[in-house]
Amino acid sequence: MIENAISAENLRVHYPNFDLFIDHFDLPCGYVMGLIGRNGAGKTTLIEALLDSTPARAQHCKLLGMRMDQNERQIKNQLGVVSDRFVFPDSYHAMKLMRRIGPFYDQFDEVLYHTLLNRFRLPLGKPFGEFSAGMKVKLSIIFALSHHPKLMILDEPTANLDPVSRREVLDLLYEFMQQEDHSLLFSTHNTADLDKIADYVTCLENGHVKFSASKEILMENWQHFRCEGKIPKEMKDFVLKPKPTETGWEGMCTHAAQLRHLPVVFTPATLEEIMLAQDLTYEEL
Known part of the structure; x- marks a missing residue:
């Protein structure tokens, strides 16, 4: 099995009002990476660049160990994409999709397709354009x-x-990821999704990677803290969003794992709380 399902270095995309600069981006095989960030941070642009659908310049960009410009058919046979930019014709219903688009894939499984359609009770003859938002997403993933x-x-x-x-x-x-050679990259604004299934989290800001880490390490280090009296001196460089309490201080710590010897109480934070805390910086207390 190849080491990385996605591998990109020196990825550059230029638009009149936006630039994407990604020095290094990897998704190890067999794992789930969540892509987060504000609207306009570059999440969709990064995905399109990886799929070779933007005017990107990359010294090195591979999906499943192959370059899109050299192995497009092989990659697309092993790649599933769900995006507002890659939608089905409004007039196509589920069966027409199978007949017209299914044959483009070497391993299209009609039995699996019907099984999933029945499981999620999707109508076979209803045009895609008449589907609700949820039905469209389900059919696209199916x-x-x-x-x-x-x-x-x-x-x-x-x-x-x-x-x-x-x-x-x-x-x-989650079911898709039960096979060890399967990998998943998905962008989201709902960090609760990442709490459930992500192994890695990458946050984009203004076209750059703000941070990228395993979720486990992120959650071990980014934690709420509460202390009596002043914030310990060796901790001050790792504090975000500090607030005074009746007897001391509380806020977010970015390096809790290495500071547990201090007289401070740490409690887990959610990914949403971690994202919100990063918009505020420590000021001298």
Whole structure:
């Protein structure tokens, strides 16, 4: 098995009002990476650059160990993509999609396709354009899964979904990841999705990688703290969002794992709390 499902170095995309500069981006095979950041941070641009659908310049960019400009057919046979930019014709219903687009994939599995359509109770003859947002996402993921991809790339798959549909979509992705050679990259604004299934988290800001780390390491280090009296001196460089309490201070610490010897109480933070805390910096107390 190859080491990385996605590997990119020196990735550059230039638009009149936006530039993407990614020095290094890897997704190890067999893992899930969540891509987060504000609107306009570059998440969709990065995904499009990886899929070779932007005017990108990259010294090194590979999917499943291959370059898109040299192995497009081989890559697309093993790649599932779900994005607002890659939608089906409004007039196509589920069966027409299978007949017209399914044959482009060497391993399109009609039995699996029908099984998933029945499982999620999607109508076979209803045009794609008449589907609800949740139905469109489900059909897109079902179609992508039905040609047995090894890598799935999804741009905001749970956006605008109700809680039940979101859970169903996450269940599908979780099932996909049960095979050890499967990998998944997906962007989201809903950090609760990442809490459930992500192994790695990459945050973009203004076209750059703000941070990229395993979720486990991130959660071990970024934690709430509470202390009596002043914040310990050796901790001050690692504090965000400090607030005074009746007896001391509380806030977010970025290096909790190495500071547990201090007289400070640490408690876990969610990914959403970690993201919010990064918008505020420590000021001299």
